[in-house]
Amino acid sequence: MVLMTGEEYIESLKNRGPLTIYLLGEKIENPTEHPIIRASINSVALTYDLAHDSVYTDIMTAKSVLTGNKINRFCHLHNSTDALQEKVKMQRVLGQLSGTCFQRCVGMDAINSVFLTTYEIDKEHQTDYHQRFTDYVKLAEANDWVIDGCMTDPKGDRSKRPSEQKDSDVYVHVTERRDDGVVIRGAKAHQTGAVNSHEHLVMPTLAMRNEDKDYAICCAVPADAKGITYYYGRQSCDLRRLDETEAGDVDCGNPVYGGQECLVVFDDVFVPNERIFMNGENEFCGRLVESFAAYHRQSYGGCKVGVGDVLVGAAATIAEYNGVEKASHIRDKITEMVHLNETLYSCGIACSAAGHKTPAGNYLVDLLLANVCKQNVTRFPYEISRLLQDIAGGLFVTCPSAQELSNPETREIVEKYLVGVEGVDTMDRVKMLRLIENLTLGRAAVGYLVESMHGAGSPQAQRIMINRLSDLEEKKKLAKTLARVDMDEPK
Ligand code: SF4
Ligand code: FE
Numbered sequence: 395m396v397l398m399t400g401e402e403y404i405e406s407l408k409n410r411g412p413l414t415i416y417l418l419g420e421k422i423e424n425p426t427e428h429p430i431i432r433a434s435i436n437s438v439a440l441t442y443d444l445a446h447d448s449v450y451t452d453i454m455t456a457k458s459v460l461t462g463n464k465i466n467r468f469c470h471l472h473n474s475t476d477a478l479q480e481k482v483k484m485q486r487v488l489g490q491l492s493g494t495c496f497q498r499c500v501g502m503d504a505i506n507s508v509f510l511t512t513y514e515i516d517k518e519h520q521t522d523y524h525q526r527f528t529d530y531v532k533l534a535e536a537n538d539w540v541i542d543g544c545m546t547d548p549k550g551d552r553s554k555r556p557s558e559q560k561d562s563d564v565y566v567h568v569t570e571r572r573d574d575g576v577v578i579r580g581a582k583a584h585q586t587g588a589v590n591s592h593e594h595l596v597m598p599t600l601a602m603r604n605e606d607k608d609y610a611i612c613c614a615v616p617a618d619a620k621g622i623t624y625y626y627g628r629q630s631c632d633l634r635r636l637d638e639t640e641a642g643d644v645d646c647g648n649p650v651y652g653g654q655e656c657l658v659v660f661d662d663v664f665v666p667n668e669r670i671f672m673n674g675e676n677e678f679c680g681r682l683v684e685s686f687a688a689y690h691r692q693s694y695g696g697c698k699v700g701v702g703d704v705l706v707g708a709a710a711t712i713a714e715y716n717g718v719e720k721a722s723h724i725r726d727k728i729t730e731m732v733h734l735n736e737t738l739y740s741c742g743i744a745c746s747a748a749g750h751k752t753p754a755g756n757y758l759v760d761l762l763l764a765n766v767c768k769q770n771v772t773r774f775p776y777e778i779s780r781l782l783q784d785i786a787g788g789l790f791v792t793c794p795s796a797q798e799l800s801n802p803e804t805r806e807i808v809e810k811y812l813v814g815v816e817g818v819d820t821m822d823r824v825k826m827l828r829l830i831e832n833l834t835l836g837r838a839a840v841g842y843l844v845e846s847m848h849g850a851g852s853p854q855a856q857r858i859m860i861n862r863l864s865d866l867e868e869k870k871k872l873a874k875t876l877a878r879v880d881m882d883e884p885k
Contacts, residue, residue, distance in 0.1 A: 396463055397455070398538045399446055400439030407435065407590065411618035415589055417626035425589055429635045431626070433652030433837075437496040438540055438590045440488060440651070441468055453484045458535050459755070460528065468498045469535045471509055471756040478746035478757055482696035486739065489700020493833065495653035495841035497587025499697065501541025503689035504595045505531055506756055508612060508671055511682040513754030515675050523671045524754065530614060530669065534593070542591035542617070544582045544658065545686060547599040556602065556609040566596060566660060567608045568673070575666040576673065578611060581659045584848075588656040589624050591617050596660075598672075601680035610679050612672035613665040621663040627655040631836040644796035644825055647832025653841040684859075685758055688745075690850035691768030692759045695742015698771050701833070701842050702735035705778050708830050709785045715823045716787065717815040727781045734774040741767030762863040769856040775846045779834040790827040791835070799824065 398406065407426055415422040417430065425431045445454040445466050456470040456477065457463070472478050481502070488496045509531065512523035534541060547556075550564035559565065566580030578596065588594070595614050602610045615622070634646045643649035672678060709728050713719040745763035752758050783790070793812065798804040799821060814823045832838045847853065874881055 396465055396536060396538060397445050398442050400436075400443035403439050403442045403538070403540075404435060406592065410592070410616075413589065413618055413624060414622070415624040415626060418628070422626070429638055430632050430652070431589060431654070433635055433650065434497065434587070434654035435590050437492045437494055437651045437653065438498055438587060440492055441466065441496055441498045442538070444488070444491070450487060453480060453487060456480070460532050461535065463535065465535045466538050468502045468540075469505070469531070469538065470502070471531065472506060472749075473755075474757060475747050475749045478692070478749045478759055479743055482692065482739075482742040482746055485693055485696025486700040486703070486742075489697045490703045491700075492651040493648045493701055493704045493829075494651045494838045495586060495697065495845060496651075497590060497654060498540050499693045500543030500586050500690065501534075501539070501591070501593075501595065502543075503686055503693060504541060504543030504545070504597060505534065506689055506758075507682055507686035508595065508597065509756050510685060510752040510754040510758060511612075511678055512671050513752070514681060515672060515678050517753070518678075519675055521675075526668055527671045530671075537592065539592040540587065540590060541614075542585055542588045542594045542658075543686065543690075544585060544588075544594045544596045545599050545683070546583050546585075548581055548583045548657075549599070555606055557605045565599065565609045566611065568611050569662060575664055576611070576613070576670060577662050577664050578613065578615075578660050579662050581657060583657050584627070585656045585658045586845075586849075587654050588617070588658050589626065590654060593617060594619075594622075594658065597682055597686060598679040600683055602676035604676060607674040607676050610672060610674050610676035612670075612682065614669040614671070615660075615663055615665055619663050621661045623659045623661065625657040625659065627657065629653070629655075629837045629840045631832070634836070641796035641800050644799075644821070645828055647825075647828035647830070647836055648838055652837050653845075655840070684761070687851050687855070687859075688759050688761050688764040691764040691771075691856065692742055692745050694771040694846065694850060695738055695740075695745065695767040698775055698842065698846055699735055699739040699742065701838065702731070702738065702775065702778055704829075705782045705833055705842075706731050706735060708826060708833065709782045712786050712823075712826050712830065715814040715818045715826060718785075724785055727785055731778045731781050734778050738767065738770055738774055741770055762860065765856040765859040765863070768850055769853060769860065771846045772853040772856070775842055779839075779843060782830060783834055786827065786830045790830045793824055793827050796821070796824060796828075 444450040456467045458465045459473045512527045516524045547565040550559045556565035563580045568576045569579045570577035745759040748760035798808045809820045
């Protein structure tokens with residue numbers, strides 16, 4: 395079914411086989427009904443609903459390069475630098491409307507990186523991974539799947555290679571090879587939207603050596619495959635979502651939308667041959683990791699910018715509610731927030747515009763600029779958040795609960811002292827403060843801050859790439875030419 399609605403997507407999750415999910419010490423039987431999980435599902439559902447909204451349909455959909463059908467852009471193989479830019483613009487819109495992580499990008503970034511890598515493996519090894527994977531992408535498009543791009547292993551002792559670990563399960567690996575497929579075991583950590591996915595596209599997490607061949611596995615398994623267990627990640631202030639009253643909604647800050655990360659454990663999961671896209675070709679792990687990371691570092695130049703727009707809007711609104719919007723230092727701080735946010739967007743657009751066609755035919759972003767984009771993302775959202783907290787004043791963390799505003803015993807006195815400028819409803823002021831808390835300290839801060847730091851690779855990973863791609867020798871030549879100094883290296 396091409397182009398599901400949000401409702402159809404939620405229905406499709408219910409139609410999966412039973413999933414084993416642990417959350418807050420309980421086994422969750424109906425994930426779509428659980429208030430914490432439901433908020434994260436709402437964010438993904440938005441990626442479906444907007445595809446049907448006349449205002450957003452152009453940005454949310456694309457023409458499949460494989461079938462010519464109109465598909466959701468999240469299933470698209472990018473076929474031009476324009477398409478790469480459209481992707482970033484779509485992510486900005488979704489960040490603006492959800493104010494959180496909408497989870498579906500990892501799969502989009504994974505299918506593009508696996509598509510280009512399988513082509514290159516086949517060329518070297520005369521394998522048929524690329525045709526298999528192309529067939530898989532066709533299925534993803536036709537079923538409008540959410541795919542969990544499953545890359546990050548728990549890694550155990552970071553000083554050791556995968557094959558040197560005391561417990562080999564800290565990296566996903568092949569435990570059995572059969573005629574009809576392989577069996578995999580291990581885990582993937584920090585899996586964005588894992589419980590909200592139809593499929594997991596498992597990829598190696600780093601470049602592998604010959605001794606790590608069993609860990610050089612790329613394959614797809616359905617979310618309800620036998621042997622998979624989900625350990626749902628706790629997020630800051632997540633218990634607030636358990637209060638489903640009106641006051642509970644207020645205290646949530648962003649009552650409708652949330653993100654999701656899980657530890658996903660694969661306990662001897664069978665993968666049939668047609669879902670294997672790399673199996674021991676360890677010399678291609680680096681290419682896969684590098685291209686996936688680049689796509690996802692580009693993604694952050696869209697999604698975080700959209701959420702950043704919400705922070706800017708919250709800053710301007712709370713300044714008005716507090717009666718300080720005309721103060722020059724407030725205006726200057728908001729200008730700085732916009733400047734930082736648009737700098738991130740510029741990076742997302744730039745690495746897309748400077749992208750190139752891969753031998754497989756899809757387009758890849760400029761690797762250096764994508765890494766610069768993400769390196770800035772590890773910093774600027776923290777400064778944008780700091781400025782918002784500065785403008786908001788301390789009440790966003792000291793405000794009494796909205797319960798006190800609905801309790802007849804306390805309402806009058808709390809309202810009297812929480813009042814802002816005349817004409818602004820006190821409850822609206824409290825809602826805005828709670829949204830600010832949510833964005834900079836609460837559930838959305840996971841996606842906006844910590845994910846900005848560590849998602850798509852921690853800061854040092856980008857610095858290594860920036861260093862590698864910076865071509866210092868060429869730059870030295872430029873300086874030496876102008877200074878008219880000897881071109882030879884010092885003896
Ligand atoms: Fe998408 Fe951003 Fe969430 Fe990654 S962090 S899945 S790019 S919304
Ligand atoms: Fe992420």
